[in-house]
Amino acid sequence: MRVIGLMSGTSCDAIDAAAADLEIEGDEVVLTPLGDLECAFPGGLRRELLAALPPSSTTMAAVCRLDTLLGQALAVAADRADRELCFEAAELVVSHGQTVYHWTEDGRVRGTLQLGRPAWIAERTGRTVVSDLRPRDVAAGGQGAPLVSALDVMWLRGRPGTPVALNLGGIANITVAHGARGPLAYDTGPANVLLDTAVRELTGGRADHDTDGALAAAGAVCRPLLDGLLAEPYYARPAPKTTGRELFNAAYLRTVLAGFGHLPAEDVLATLTELTARTVADAVRAAGGTEVIASGGGTRNPALLARLARALDGIPVRVSDGLGLPSGAKEAYAFALLGFLTALGLPGTVPACTGARHARVLGSITPGLGGPLPRPWDGPAPVRLRVARTGPSHDPQIRITDAH
Ligand SMILES: Nc1ncnc2c1ncn2[C@@H]1O[C@H](COP(=O)(O)OP(=O)(O)OP(=O)(O)O)[C@@H](O)[C@H]1O
Ligand SMILES: [Mg+2]
Incomplete structure (x- = not known):
């Protein structure tokens, strides 16, 4: 399945998009990276977003506006990734959205809110969208993060x-x-x-x-x-x-x-x-x-x-x-993997990592214009991730330079 992952993290620096071919082979998910790109936030959106984030307070009108403008910006990034990285053959878009509040009390996460309405992505690209991946883990007693842990555990096994x-x-x-x-x-x-x-x-x-x-x-x-x-x-x-x-x-x-x-x-x-x-x-x-x-x-x-x-x-x-996973796009690839698992009805969390009571299938699905999702995977859940090499491999160790 050709999948696009979209990520915009805490830094609010840009939207990262990564595309991958994902397949299950035996007990492995095989991820072939197709490339990644970075999309700047349009106009004053970044400033508007930063101005609404903690410690500032905001209004419901501003939240609605951000949800819409972020959804449209994510849709532009998805569309670019579909055309430039997938040659218009993407089957699924997975959107993390922009975290605007992660509600923690006494070490427990009580709620987490990501904005960037997926309807805009489905409407612009025609692709099915998996979004809102964190709240299900929170509802299952977890921290809703770090969700990348599911990729890491499979990848480094x-x-x-x-x-x-x-x-x-x-x-x-x-x-x-x-x-x-x-x-x-x-x-x-x-x-x-x-x-x-x-x-x-x-x-x-x-x-x-x-x-x-x-x-x-x-x-x-x-x-x-x-x-x-x-x-x-x-x-x-x-x-x-x-x-x-x-x-x-x-x-x-x-x-x-x-x-x-x-x-x-x-x-x-x-x-x-x-x-x-x-x-x-x-x-x-x-x-x-x-x-x-x-x-x-x-x-x-x-x-x-x-x-x-x-x-x-x-x-x-x-x-x-x-x-094999580009350092600037690893989180976007992780969300591509998580949405792929969701599309197949497979859980995308490691309870020992997020603290949830059980592993759960993550996210909400917004249908695209194409056919239905594939049939749920009825074989055993894969336990490993293999990143297929797409170019010459290199393993640069970080050089220690002088630090005062
Ligand atoms: N050349 C650079 N020199 C120093 N810092 C850089 C450079 N390029 C990027 N950065 C830092 O990386 C940040 C963006 O990193 P990244 O996109 O991984 O974070 P993020 O969006 O918060 O993602 P997440 O929280 O999901 O991991 C920038 O805000 C900046 O601080
Ligand atoms: Mg970023």
């Missing part, structure tokens, strides 16, 4: 040692695929969300991220600020746990930076970058991780990778590209 998949998106999350303490998955804490917020605040909105980690690389870690950041109770909470902009937002940053007004932007960025590296490395060590397979926009930040490599102290880090 059989890999020696204790492999840990790491996604450096707005939030950093890990999946311990197997091993004495696995499978297990959770958000370790902030990655790009605090870095981006700090850059926006410190540059008066002139820049929206620390391009190539240049600011962080030019700064030094401020130990008292780092200690203050590490005192955040979230890090000590037991897994499964998830977090987002509801906690790590501009108001949070202003509070922790109070009293550090004298610090140059470079030192603030170096300290926040070290915070991500430290919290990820602590989580990897606690899980007995023997290697880290990294993905997400944070892998494009050499200062973050250098600090991470240092904090991991010999545990090797490689980017997911080396194992």
Whole structure:
């Protein structure tokens, strides 16, 4: 089945689209990547979205507007992916939507809301759409995240040692695929969300991220600020746990930076970058991780990778590209896989990872203009994922460069 996955994460940087051919062979899902693309949010949509997210309050009118405009933007991305990556032969679109609120209380997730009405995608592309994948896991007692854990567990099955998949998106999350303490998955804490917020605040909105980690690389870690950041109770909470902009937002940053007004932007960025590296490395060590397979926009930040490599102290880090999944599009491929499983009536969660009571078939289905969904899969559920190589393989290990 030719499937398009659409993802826009916590960073609200762009919509990622990935296309894949997915088939079941024996106990494996075989995923052949067809390519990926990134679609910018149109006009002022990104600004409008950021202005409505926590810690801001908003109105139902703004929510309706965002739901519609995001749905239309996702439809444009799906249409482009169908034409450019699938040559108009996509059979299914899987849309994560944009998380606007992840409601957690006392470590439990009580609700999660993604916007981007799928009707716009079905109407524009004519394809059946699977959307709203998180709420079913929440209703089954889970965190609704990290849903990528289902891909990670299937993909890394059989890999020696204790492999840990790491996604450096707005939030950093890990999946311990197997091993004495696995499978297990959770958000370790902030990655790009605090870095981006700090850059926006410190540059008066002139820049929206620390391009190539240049600011962080030019700064030094401020130990008292780092200690203050590490005192955040979230890090000590037991897994499964998830977090987002509801906690790590501009108001949070202003509070922790109070009293550090004298610090140059470079030192603030170096300290926040070290915070991500430290919290990820602590989580990897606690899980007995023997290697880290990294993905997400944070892998494009050499200062973050250098600090991470240092904090991991010999545990090797490689980017997911080396194992066949492009680091910038891995989450979009993960949603393609989850929607494919839904279309076949197969569960898309690992209860040990999300904390749910049972594995569940995820999502809601919006019919397209074509025929019905395929018949439910009546064989045994696949337990592995094989990524078919589409080009020459390479396995770049991250080079450790100097970090202060
Ligand atoms: N060249 C770069 N240098 C530094 N940071 C970068 C660079 N390119 C991307 N990034 C960071 O990556 C972020 C986007 O990453 P990504 O798309 O993986 O996160 P996301 O959309 O929050 O996804 P999710 O939360 O689902 O993992 C940007 O906001 C930016 O902070
Ligand atoms: Mg993104």
